[in-house]
Amino acid sequence: MNYKHLLYFWVTAKAGGVMRAGEQLHTTPHTLSGQIKLLEDWLGRKLFKKAGRNLELTEDGRLALGYADQIFALGAELEAAVRSAHEGKKVLDFKVGVADSVTKSIAYRLLEPALNVTEPVRLICSEGKFPDLLAQLALNRLDLVLADEPMSRRLSVRAFNHPLGGTAMSFFCTAALKSQLQGDFPQCLNGQPLLIPGAQASVRQQLEGWLTRHSLAPRIVGEFDDGALMTAFGREGRGVFIAPSVMEAETVQQFGVEVIGRSEELRDAFYAVSVEKRITHPCVVAITDAARGQLFG
Secondary structure, X not given: OOHHHHXXXXXXXXXXXXXXXHHXXXXXXXXXXXXXXXXXXXXXXXXXXXXXXXXXXXXXXXXXXXXXXXXXXXXXXXXXXXXXXXXXXXXXXXXXXXXXXXXXXXXXXXXXHHHHOOOOEEEEEEEEOHHHHHHHHHOOOOOEEEEOOOOOOOOOOOOEEEEEEEEEEEEEEXXXXXXXXXXXXXXXXXXXXXXXXXOOXXXXXXXXXXXXXXXXOOEEEEEEOOHHXXXXXXXXXXXXXXXXXXXXXXXXXXXXXXXXXXXXXXXXEEEEEEOOOOOOOHHHHHHHHHHHHHHOO
């Protein structure tokens, strides 16, 4: 394979067209198109298709782009490793996958201790669905996966769950919405707009059971796989939302909302999943020690 042709394809796909890619690569669109055509001929597949005046990736193009992302990411890592070795600095790459159901503020608090270990660390963080991240872990493309559920024993992945701790859940809303609530918590939720986590979130099933047990009937106005998006709607007064109690102070300060109540019946637990049964990676040790000793206590 001619990797120069692959580079031209990769930049064009990222830029969204040969005009912008040509500007970035300091070459003409005609030259770019010719180089990409040579790559397509070599692969025997079309990588782009016309969409009006623009180019769109074909199915084969999307597949090729995924591999190109990995190839050029490895190239960047190679360059960084060689430069660090030449400069006498050893940098520890720490590749972490964060399940998209984990609250971003919790993810930061969990990962931050990894940057405080004695040797220089380069944190390489990716987000995705928990099963997809476990597949990456099995291929040794990740050192650790953070999730709000343990890895199922039914999965044929040789990895181990390391419990980090758990927290109760608190309910938040804007001051304007809080003024409309009637009665004590949790009965004040009856008939009020409620924003809830998506079906994949571990706390979702707990929340549904909790509402039933307490005979509560709020108006479900939104379901969100992305906790940050749910919080954004809550910040704008679109409904009551839930977040980990351990992050109460940060949530109130950052989003200008108020706490209306909390429930110990709703628990969000967090896990570090690694291929190590006995934790030895210094970053993973820092994360687990800080989570168990400080964050969740």
